[in-house]
Amino acid sequence: MDWINLLTPLAASAVIAAIPLMLAALGELVTEKSGVLNLGVEGTMLMGAIGAFAVTVQTGSLWLGVLAGIAAGVVMSAIFAWLTLSLMANQVATGLALTIFGIGLSAYVGRPYTDATIPMLRDLPIPGLSSIPVLGPSIFSLNPLGYLSVALLVAIAWFLYRSRAGLVLRSIGEAPSVAHAIGYPVVRIRYLATLFGGAMSGLAGAYYSVGYLRLWQENLTAGRGWIALALVVFATWRPGRTALGALLFGVVMALQFQAQAMGIRIPSQALASLPYLATIVVLVIISRNRQTIRLNAPASLGKPFFAGS
Amino acid sequence: MLDFTLEPRPSPSRTMRLAMPLVATLMTLIGGVLIFSFLGKNPAQAMAAFFLAPISSLNGWSELLLKASPLCLIALGLAIGYRANVWNIGAEGQLLLGGIFASGVAIHFDGHGGPWLLPLMMAAGAVGGMLWAAIPALLRVRFNANEILVSLMLTYVATQLLIYLVSGPWQDPHGMNFPQSINFSRDALFPRFFGDWHWATWRGTRLNASIFMAAAAVPLAWCFMRKSFAGYRMEVGGLAPLAARYAGYSEPRAVWLALLIGGATAGLAGTGEVAGPVGQLQATWAPGYGFTAIIVAFVGRLHPIGIVLASLLMALLYLGGEAVQTSLQLPKAISGVFQGLLLFSLLGCDVFVNYRLRRRTHAMTRDA
Numbered sequence: 001m002d003w004i005n006l007l008t009p010l011a012a013s014a015v016i017a018a019i020p021l022m023l024a025a026l027g028e029l030v031t032e033k034s035g036v037l038n039l040g041v042e043g044t045m046l047m048g049a050i051g052a053f054a055v056t057v058q059t060g061s062l063w064l065g066v067l068a069g070i071a072a073g074v075v076m077s078a079i080f081a082w083l084t085l086s087l088m089a090n091q092v093a094t095g096l097a098l099t100i101f102g103i104g105l106s107a108y109v110g111r112p113y114t115d116a117t118i119p120m121l122r123d124l125p126i127p128g129l130s131s132i133p134v135l136g137p138s139i140f141s142l143n144p145l146g147y148l149s150v151a152l153l154v155a156i157a158w159f160l161y162r163s164r165a166g167l168v169l170r171s172i173g174e175a176p177s178v179a180h181a182i183g184y185p186v187v188r189i190r191y192l193a194t195l196f197g198g199a200m201s202g203l204a205g206a207y208y209s210v211g212y213l214r215l216w217q218e219n220l221t222a223g224r225g226w227i228a229l230a231l232v233v234f235a236t237w238r239p240g241r242t243a244l245g246a247l248l249f250g251v252v253m254a255l256q257f258q259a260q261a262m263g264i265r266i267p268s269q270a271l272a273s274l275p276y277l278a279t280i281v282v283l284v285i286i287s288r289n290r291q292t293i294r295l296n297a298p299a300s301l302g303k304p305f306f307a308g309s
Numbered sequence: 310m311l312d313f314t315l316e317p318r319p320s321p322s323r324t325m326r327l328a329m330p331l332v333a334t335l336m337t338l339i340g341g342v343l344i345f346s347f348l349g350k351n352p353a354q355a356m357a358a359f360f361l362a363p364i365s366s367l368n369g370w371s372e373l374l375l376k377a378s379p380l381c382l383i384a385l386g387l388a389i390g391y392r393a394n395v396w397n398i399g400a401e402g403q404l405l406l407g408g409i410f411a412s413g414v415a416i417h418f419d420g421h422g423g424p425w426l427l428p429l430m431m432a433a434g435a436v437g438g439m440l441w442a443a444i445p446a447l448l449r450v451r452f453n454a455n456e457i458l459v460s461l462m463l464t465y466v467a468t469q470l471l472i473y474l475v476s477g478p479w480q481d482p483h484g485m486n487f488p489q490s491i492n493f494s495r496d497a498l499f500p501r502f503f504g505d506w507h508w509a510t511w512r513g514t515r516l517n518a519s520i521f522m523a524a525a526a527v528p529l530a531w532c533f534m535r536k537s538f539a540g541y542r543m544e545v546g547g548l549a550p551l552a553a554r555y556a557g558y559s560e561p562r563a564v565w566l567a568l569l570i571g572g573a574t575a576g577l578a579g580t581g582e583v584a585g586p587v588g589q590l591q592a593t594w595a596p597g598y599g600f601t602a603i604i605v606a607f608v609g610r611l612h613p614i615g616i617v618l619a620s621l622l623m624a625l626l627y628l629g630g631e632a633v634q635t636s637l638q639l640p641k642a643i644s645g646v647f648q649g650l651l652l653f654s655l656l657g658c659d660v661f662v663n664y665r666l667r668r669r670t671h672a673m674t675r676d677a
Contacts, residue, residue: 039457087657088663089660092457093607094656096603100604102649107645230455267477279462283455288452306315
């Protein structure tokens with residue numbers, strides 16, 4: 001059947017495109033649940049992408065590369081955390097600064113690597129399941145990073161809603177002064193949540209450069225960090241919905257590449273704009289009801305906390 | 310043991326507010342020395358190549374003004390919005406749309422121009438930027454959609470629109486298939502200081518009248534922020550939304566004003582580029598001024614005079630990056646590293662505006 005030949009690659013590329021979005025969005029979700037708004041995801045992803053790519057080229061090891069990507073993400077978010085949590089700098093401004101810094105620094109560090117090639121991260125099809133029509137090749141034939149992402153999704157959802165530490169984290173995002181009064185170290189936990197978010201953004205960037213595109217160029221992520229931020233709002237701060245939203249965006253992005261095969265004849269620039277336009281539409285739909293945002297967003301999101309006051 | 314703690318000041322320190330940008334600049338310079346030593350370059354030589362070589366000639370000063378003026382113009386518009394807590398991050402897209410609209414006028418009237426053409430292009434550029442900024446304004450006011458994300462997404466859409474135009478309907482038929490429009494006619498270009506006006510001092514430089522837009526915008530922005538009721542109202546709305554609402558100020562109005570002003574200045578800056586140093590519409594004519602202007606606005610303390618100084622500093626960082634690219638074989642992306650470093654330093658130093666550093670005493674360690 002013809003539609004299977006069209007849908008199978010579409011589903012497969014949708015899932016692949018969705019994974020880095022989901023990783024970055026899940027990381028930011030944890031950060032935001034603690035009350036910290038880190039707008040530096042795009043810059044952090046870029047640093048993760050070049051960190052992973054450069055180390056892979058240098059060492060020949062994809063896994064060392066991935067670790068380097070994660071480390072780069074942690075370092076970037078550490079800068080953010082120090083400025084906003086210890087020095088109480090404006091979170092919006094610092095996040096923007098982090099992205100501008102990341103764009104510049106990744107372009108600078110990545111200069112020698114623009115023509116480099118790296119080995120491929122092999123797909124590991126699960127016997128049997130991967131031969132299910134349409135969905136099999138996309139969901140049950142991921143590379144190890146893909147499976148790791150699914151495991152992280154489950155782990156984060158469990159942590160936030162089923163563990164005591166997750167409860168503490170959420171309470172700090174809702175009412176930091178109360179949590180402080182009870183004796184929880186608000187700033188330290190916000191540090192950890194921010195660093196975790198950075199690690200996830202770094203991993204997302206690494207997935208992008210070494211697990212998916214296998215190349216480096218300036219501004220490789222092309223705004224996907226920002227789309228991930230929008231995804232958190234879209235998911236109303238829920239892990240499951242974050243994954244669904246990422247898949248939805250994955251489909252939109254995959255359409256961009258599959259459109260020609262499907263015989264859709266519109267300018268390629270219009271197709272390339274699609275994910276960004278979709279983000280706007282989705283934001284509008286979700287934000288329309290102020291109540292949804294107000295009830296779901298962590299109450300102290302973006303507000304600095306000073307323990308001495 | 311040296312143990313310091315932060316203590317809130319009763320009121321923000323004015324001295325610190327003025328001193329911290331200088332401290333941050335100094336820290337950036339120190340950071341520069343460290344970076345260059347780390348890269349194995351002689352720091353003194355590298356710093357001289359980065360910060361002094363670009364402005365050691367008249368041509369360098371002209372390039373400095375050419376780069377600083379769009380940054381200044383955009384940052385002034387953004388600062389008015391940021392003061393009201395409206396975060397327009399999409400100035401880059403609004404700049405592109407301004408350039409596109411102005412170019413549309415220039416291309417349409419090519420060969421039929423007159424002295425009216427340039428003012429018409431400026432109006433078109435401002436309208437283009439405002440239209441692009443009106444989208445996040447409308448979506449924020451009507452649907453509560455976050456203006457940071459919407460204005461930013463529109464930047465990527467604007468880039469695609471630009472590429473479509475210069476490689477499609479507006480492509481120069483005699484342009485060897487380069488993604489660019491025709492060269493604008495003389496009526497569609499800002500007069501040059503030397504070429505058109507014969508100002509001999511500026512012989513050989515690219516300086517043109519587009520820089521007067523930024524020069525005019527500085528006092529206008531100052532009056533708007535400091536003297537006008539609308540500006541005051543917006544600022545109160547940003548600082549204390551509840552009090553503002555109580556006083557009857559409308560938030561939607563502030564959002565609209567903030568975004569439209571930002572869009573207009575970015576659109577004008579776009580016009581200044583395509584009808585100034587660039588002279589045509591190209592696929593890659595905008596070197597990220599819309600993003601750098603965000604840093605300029607912050608480093609300039611959202612204040613017109615500060616923004617003038619910050620835009621000059623940031624333009625110097627651009628030029629320095631280009632200078633070390635040729636003289637020290639360093640990629641010019643190093644400019645972005647310096648710009649980020651400057652903003653980080655400033656944001657970090659800002660803590661001293663609202664807090665003072667206190668040596669922790671024994672009596673105080675109890676509650677730590």
